Amino acid sequence: MKALDGVRILDMTHVQSGPTCTQLLAWFGADVIKVERPGTGDATRGQLRDLPDVDSLYFTMLNHNKRSITLNTKHPTGQMIFTKLIEACDVLVENFAPGALDRMGFSWERIQTINPRMVYASIKGFGPGPYEECKVYENVAQCTGGGASTTGFDDGPPTVTGAQIGDSGTGVHLALGIVTALFQRERSGKGQRVVCAMQDAVLNLCRVKLRDQQRLKHGPLTEYPQYPDGTFGDATPRSGNASGGGQPGWIVKCRGWESDPNAYIYIITQAAAFNNLAQAIGRSDWVDDPEWNTPQARMPKLGQMFAEIERWTMTKSKFEVMETLNPLNVPCGPVLSMKELAKEPSLRATGTVVDVDHPTRGAYLTVGNPIKLSDSPAEVTRSPLLGEHTEEILETVLGMTPAETVAVRSDGAV
Numbered sequence: 001m002k003a004l005d006g007v008r009i010l011d012m013t014h015v016q017s018g019p020t021c022t023q024l025l026a027w028f029g030a031d032v033i034k035v036e037r038p039g040t041g042d043a044t045r046g047q048l049r050d051l052p053d054v055d056s057l058y059f060t061m062l063n064h065n066k067r068s069i070t071l072n073t074k075h076p077t078g079q080m081i082f083t084k085l086i087e088a089c090d091v092l093v094e095n096f097a098p099g100a101l102d103r104m105g106f107s108w109e110r111i112q113t114i115n116p117r118m119v120y121a122s123i124k125g126f127g128p129g130p131y132e133e134c135k136v137y138e139n140v141a142q143c144t145g146g147g148a149s150t151t152g153f154d155d156g157p158p159t160v161t162g163a164q165i166g167d168s169g170t171g172v173h174l175a176l177g178i179v180t181a182l183f184q185r186e187r188s189g190k191g192q193r194v195v196c197a198m199q200d201a202v203l204n205l206c207r208v209k210l211r212d213q214q215r216l217k218h219g220p221l222t223e224y225p226q227y228p229d230g231t232f233g234d235a236t237p238r239s240g241n242a243s244g245g246g247q248p249g250w251i252v253k254c255r256g257w258e259s260d261p262n263a264y265i266y267i268i269t270q271a272a273a274f275n276n277l278a279q280a281i282g283r284s285d286w287v288d289d290p291e292w293n294t295p296q297a298r299m300p301k302l303g304q305m306f307a308e309i310e311r312w313t314m315t316k317s318k319f320e321v322m323e324t325l326n327p328l329n330v331p332c333g334p335v336l337s338m339k340e341l342a343k344e345p346s347l348r349a350t351g352t353v354v355d356v357d358h359p360t361r362g363a364y365l366t367v368g369n370p371i372k373l374s375d376s377p378a379e380v381t382r383s384p385l386l387g388e389h390t391e392e393i394l395e396t397v398l399g400m401t402p403a404e405t406v407a408v409r410s411d412g413a414v
């Protein structure tokens with residue numbers, strides 16, 4: 001048994017943000033029916049292709065464990081089928097441009113009339129306000145949600161991160177909204193509207209930077225690399241690799257950094273383990289030196305402190321540093337490349353990185369469910385081919401006869 005067994009999702013999502021959400025729900029056991037436009041389907045099937053005429057990795061890695069039905073929801077017969085699907089499902093998820101579902105004729109009011117138990121969940125770029133009609137992609141959200149203005153180095157331009165906090169970050173938020181609404185439905189018997197704006201989700205993930213905006217009024221941000229010699233403006237600046245928490249941290253070079261772009265490690269100089277760290281790097285003199293042996297004394301010279309630490313880390317590989325410092329309770333983490341992560345045995349063992357077989361592309365590597373439930377195992381099954389389950393869904397979910405499915409196909413609705 002899986003946690004969401006019996007929950008049926010009408011998945012109108014495309015690109016990355018929405019599919020991330022419904023993929024998680026599928027891993028938890030929901031029956032996810034992905035509705036795609038006949039002929040083309042989700043645009044990502046054909047984007048960033050590495051192999052000709054084969055669903056892209058972009059698509060396959062975001063649409064595991066789902067079924068695909070092609071359906072023209074602007075065609076009258078397609079709309080009749082879509083109405084029946086709304087009746088048969090528990091959740092409708094979409095991330096079209098604002099108003100797209102209303103333009104198809106399916107407003108929230110109409111959806112509630114068709115199925116009062118329906119949870120209707122959407123991702124949009126912005127919430128209500130001046131930008132609510134805008135179309136939004138990942139990096140637009142990173143810029144408008146506070147990620148870009150606070151990422152990078154002070155003397156460089158705003159920078160977006162590799163982590164897809166706008167798309168996948170919002171998808172994860174929406175998944176929580178959906179299961180929360182389903183939980184409430186258990187008691188109220190009613191569905192509800194769930195909306196998550198990408199700007200809001202990114203800002204939520206940048207919460208500590210809004211914290212720093214308010215701290216700025218009361219003096220410089222002493223853990224930022226600008227302190228004590230640089231200047232602070234009136235907005236939270238970019239903090240380079242400084243830690244966002246109360247314990248100073250930085251990325252330092254390790255042996256081989258000259259040729260290996262990832263020969264680095266992040267080290268946090270947690271106060272409780274500072275003496276251990278000082279001894280490990282050959283600076284036992286810091287332990288009794290009032291210039292160094294309190295967090296307050298170290299604050300104005302974090303640059304000098306990390307330079308000293310780096311002198312030591314540069315003599316070791318990032319894994320040797322990890323092996324030395326972890327037993328001393330010094331939190332640290334090597335900068336791992338995608339190549340290293342793909343080979344990491346512990347991630348394979350837990351199913352976080354898995355091989356999946358696909359009928360037209362062959363085997364490929366993907367990220368499995370990062371959320372582990374002890375009583376709801378999540379095996380990863382391949383993404384569906386375009387319309388692979390059209391007949392199956394029409395017949396088993398909607399109870400149509402084979403003759404009726406032939407008719408709706410020749411009608412051009414599927």
Ligand code: CAO
Pocket residue numbers: 014015016017018035036037038071072073074095096097098099100101103104123124125134135136137138167
């Ligand atoms: N049958 C018939 N029509 C369909 C259909 C189907 N099965 N599926 C989609 N369509 C139609 C939609 O109804 C819409 O038609 P109208 O413009 O006439 O209403 C049209 O296809 C295109 O939808 P769209 O405007 O959402 O697509 P786009 O490529 O222009 O924009 C995106 C893409 C992502 C910018 C936009 O959907 C958006 O802003 N979404 C919300 C924010 C979001 O999730 N962004 C993350 C994207 S991942 O980086």
